[in-house]
Amino acid sequence: MKSPLFEIKQVVIRGNLYLAEENIRTEADINMGINIFKINLAAVADKLKMMPMIKDARVTRVLPSTVLINVTERRPLGLLPVGNSFVEVDEEGICLQKAGSGVPGIPIITGIKVDAPGLGERVKAEHLEDALMMTSGLPDEVINKLSEVHVDQNGQIKAYTLDRIQCRLGEAVDIREKGVVLARILQEMQKQGAKVKYIDLTSVGKPVVKY
The missing domain is CATH 3.40.50.10960 (Rossmann fold)
Structure with missing residues (x-):
């Protein structure tokens, strides 16, 4: 839990066509440098699902230092x-x-x-x-x-x-x-x-x- 090896160094976002990555990062509110095991993945996903354009979101850890966000957007019709x-x-x-x-x-x-x-x-x-x-x-x-x-x-x-x-x-x-x-x-x-x-x-x- 205290090893610098597991400090978050990047957040990767996939699946977005309409939303800017920056908007998703802001809503996810994941701080760089904190321990990757301290992130509540379900809570981050729930926050992202509150965005009207996002139908579903999955947040996972990619060890040692990456958080992966996969979003399914709603398509404007x-x-x-x-x-x-x-x-x-x-x-x-x-x-x-x-x-x-x-x-x-x-x-x-x-x-x-x-x-x-x-x-x-x-x-x-x-x-x-x-x-x-x-x-x-x-x-x-x-x-x-x-x-x-x-x-x-x-x-x-x-x-x-x-x-x-x-x-x-x-x-x-x-x-x-x-x-x-x-x-x-x-x-x-x-x-x-x-x-x-x-x-x-x-x-x-x-x-x-x-x-």
């Missing part, structure tokens, strides 16, 4: 308008952080009324679950082309591409199939250079393209 700004939410509807508009790869979710949620809280609103289910089920190549996902009061979902093509997706069913078909159609439209008004995938077996 959509932007919810709240007042004059936006908040990022993940697939479970957890409020992750405030954000400006136009975050690449994260469409704005409209048609849903929400009060200002606290960070780390689950946002509860009618049809939000449907919108998040649809968005999470679409392939990344489609999500990266979307600017907005709109859900109406009947649970019908429309997505809009960055080129303002309306994609009528209907209810949040057959999501994987709709995503595959939509990706193929968008790819083909791009190759052709065609101007499209809307793509209707309400019935995934009978897609309709309006030029």
Whole structure:
């Protein structure tokens, strides 16, 4: 316990894509130079899990002098308008952080009324679950082309591409199939250079393209 061999010399962080290492180090609050066996690993992990962006955290000792932090982050899936700004939410509807508009790869979710949620809280609103289910089920190549996902009061979902093509997706069913078909159609439209008004995938077996 008194050997300088076991004094902490470095903290290694893995798994973070969205959070800066410095923010995780600050929250973990591990002092360099203290004995590695004096660290309460579970307590450090619990503190990290209090951060809205972190879904899970594991803290381990790598003897003789390294503490390893593995984090599993929540993935921002959509932007919810709240007042004059936006908040990022993940697939479970957890409020992750405030954000400006136009975050690449994260469409704005409209048609849903929400009060200002606290960070780390689950946002509860009618049809939000449907919108998040649809968005999470679409392939990344489609999500990266979307600017907005709109859900109406009947649970019908429309997505809009960055080129303002309306994609009528209907209810949040057959999501994987709709995503595959939509990706193929968008790819083909791009190759052709065609101007499209809307793509209707309400019935995934009978897609309709309006030029």
